[in-house]
Amino acid sequence: MTEREIFGWLSQVQHPGKEDKDLVSLGMVEAVEMAEGRVVVTLSFPKRPDPLKNYLVGAARAAVYRHAPGGTEVEVKTVVKDPAPPKQKAPELGLDQLNNVAHIIGIASGKGGVGKSTVAVNLAIALSRLGYRVGLADADVYGPSVPLMTGTEGAVPDMVRENGQDLILPVEKYGVKWMSIGYFAQKGQALIWRGPMACNALKQMILQVQWGVLDYLLIDMPPGTGDIHISLVNDIPMAGAVIVTTPQAVALADVEKGVDLFRNPSVNRPVFGLVENMAWFTPEAHPDECYYLFGRDGGVEMARRLDIPLLGQIPLVQALREAGDAGEPAALGTRPDSLAFLDLARRLTEAV
Ligand code: ADP
16 A cells, blocks of 8 residues: 555545545645554645535545555544635736826727727827827727738737836837737637626736837727726726717717716716717719718717717728728828828817
8 A cells, every 4th residue: 555546545535515626636635644554644624614524534534445455544634724825916017108108098989880990090090190109009809900900910019028027019000009909819719808807908908018108099998888998997097088989879879878988077087079980971983972871960969969079070981991901091091081080180189
């Protein structure tokens, strides 16, 4: 009879309260002592009473007794052990990397699909064209679209170590520093982070990035107005927000919630303005024509009612969607919709 054999026998005793894991793999076998004709097993139990304690002691004794040479005396002792101390927590992410960022602005919408990311990406490029130093953090953990829209899919951000902390270097293109959770996911891989995990991943995309000196850091917020948003506006020192909407009434009802998120007394950040996206449709072949597919001036009226400046109206144009899909955002060009983003950027800087 060897100690090893005894451990083998004890590993056949399962703990019915711990998904049937056995005594050995649960780390409950503290000691096995053998003397002439006698085995003493010591099992450890946590401070909190284990209702199965007596059962486990009996089962352990029986397991050894059954296999040991006849006449062996088997004793099972118990000790109380504090659970292992919790693993050391990763250092809290501080705001150090935002120290040299002048204005952090959340780009939000009450609802998905209104073109929030399109506006955020183009606004970033337009601000950069106006000569500002700009970064954009894609905080849309559920559907990060910045890599596709900026043609930086597949980019692998470098890491640097600074003051004992690992920092992520943003991806630079079109004069803007981009960061997205999409750079850390396989192409086509669904991100299924929820709740606190999504919150943490998202804060890392903002706080663990070496942004350097920036005039504007835009945060492309996830759509909606849930817990994640509240945590984001509470933890990131945003100067204020830009709200993106389409003229449709449904979208507008959600927009009010988006505005409330920033205006409620516990957050109390200014909403710098509203952007009415897809304000009208202009066919490629007839650039002077406007069709109000989603209603006319819905955003204008909402801005007036909520007492928020209307920063701009962006038309619905096919080329704008194609530019986004091709990774060459419209704001790089000189078409009317490109210029609309430059106007938007100019008005935002005035509002800020
Ligand atoms: P959100 O971030 O609100 O979910 P996106 O910016 O991803 O929305 O836009 C959704 C889709 O609509 C994208 O394919 C985008 O290219 C397209 N889109 C957004 N705004 C416009 C516009 N003004 N004209 C044409 N297509 C647009």
